[in-house]
Amino acid sequence: MLKPNQLIYRAKQSGFTIVEIMVGLAIGMLASIVIMQVFTQFETQKRTSTGTSDAQTNGSIGLFTITRDLQQAGYPLITYSNSPLKCATLTDGGVAANINQLSPVTIVDGVAAAGINASDSITIHYGTSTMGGIPSSISAIASPTANDVTVANHFGCAVGDKTLIINGTTCAFTNVSAISAVATPPATITLDNMTSVATGSTLACLGTWNEITYAINNGNLERNGVPIVVGIANLQAQYGIAAVGLSNIDPNFNQITQWVNASGSWAAPSVTDRNRIKALRISLIARNAKIESSAVSATCSSINSASPTGVCAWAGNVTSPAPSVNLSTADPKWAQYRYRVFETIIPLRNVIWSKDSL
Numbered sequence: 001m002l003k004p005n006q007l008i009y010r011a012k013q014s015g016f017t018i019v020e021i022m023v024g025l026a027i028g029m030l031a032s033i034v035i036m037q038v039f040t041q042f043e044t045q046k047r048t049s050t051g052t053s054d055a056q057t058n059g060s061i062g063l064f065t066i067t068r069d070l071q072q073a074g075y076p077l078i079t080y081s082n083s084p085l086k087c088a089t090l091t092d093g094g095v096a097a098n099i100n101q102l103s104p105v106t107i108v109d110g111v112a113a114a115g116i117n118a119s120d121s122i123t124i125h126y127g128t129s130t131m132g133g134i135p136s137s138i139s140a141i142a143s144p145t146a147n148d149v150t151v152a153n154h155f156g157c158a159v160g161d162k163t164l165i166i167n168g169t170t171c172a173f174t175n176v177s178a179i180s181a182v183a184t185p186p187a188t189i190t191l192d193n194m195t196s197v198a199t200g201s202t203l204a205c206l207g208t209w210n211e212i213t214y215a216i217n218n219g220n221l222e223r224n225g226v227p228i229v230v231g232i233a234n235l236q237a238q239y240g241i242a243a244v245g246l247s248n249i250d251p252n253f254n255q256i257t258q259w260v261n262a263s264g265s266w267a268a269p270s271v272t273d274r275n276r277i278k279a280l281r282i283s284l285i286a287r288n289a290k291i292e293s294s295a296v297s298a299t300c301s302s303i304n305s306a307s308p309t310g311v312c313a314w315a316g317n318v319t320s321p322a323p324s325v326n327l328s329t330a331d332p333k334w335a336q337y338r339y340r341v342f343e344t345i346i347p348l349r350n351v352i353w354s355k356d357s358l
Helices: 004-012 018-070 349-353
Strands: 089-092 095-097 105-108 121-126 136-141 148-151 162-167 170-179 187-191 202-205 210-217 220-223 226-230 232-241 258-260 277-287 339-347
Touching: 018 121, 018 210, 018 220, 018 226, 018 232, 018 277, 018 339, 105 232, 105 277, 121 232, 210 232, 220 232, 277 349
Parallel strands: 089 170
Antiparallel strands: 089 095, 105 121, 121 210, 136 148, 136 202, 148 187, 162 170, 162 202, 170 187, 210 220, 220 226, 232 258, 232 277, 277 339
């Protein structure tokens, strides 16, 4: 028979009741649910913040990269009487070429299609001559061989350079294949092709002539077809143009009076209109990679109001409407992403500096 103190000891060691265990489990489950909800909410906010930060970085890098090349646009088409910016026809190696190859910059207006946003592309042309493509007049040809030309000097020219021959409004690209070693002028330069070469025409060595195209493909910003920045949804660009009919001595010759899309007559501008282009305005739209459960972005409310809402390139007006941004053709769920818009204006400094020769 157990003594009274032994009965008390055994009662103290009896453990939890089933009710106590169930209550403990319920409290633990509720605590776990709360913790998971807090964690999920925190993780969602973190991904949104991180994605927005990435979009901010991607957009900034993309805009900087385009701006860096645009600041070189047209170099070294410098000012002189026989201006390349007046060229009406162009050949390259004796074959007819697109005159736009001499344009500092050209825009191709984007067209929306299934799976593709209406994103513009920008093509920039510039040379690498460290001497600025200093022009030299051709005083004689065919001496001593058929492809030799005599020039006042060959300053800044090197074998392999892209060379621009300017004969009035007729222009030609060719390459330098040899240069005579002379201590004093005149000098003899051997060219690969003699199209448009004549006594009195002008020769300018451009170094390496670059043609760089920026476009959007599969959510990436591409430079000549090579992806350089991810997470870019759209690129929009417009020409900033001066008033028509101004002479180069007019004080407003380089003043921008209107912004236009590269459509209509501006899809292939004439020589006169091409030289009215003084700047480019570009908009780069970066996308947060995180998709939200519901719509968080809206289409642009207006392209010609001072305070538009939604995903817009910039504020426009009746005279200079902003470009329309259409993201729906590439992704039906586009509105469930957040976007950052980056916009800037880049003056075409080499065109502005060429005022006296136009």
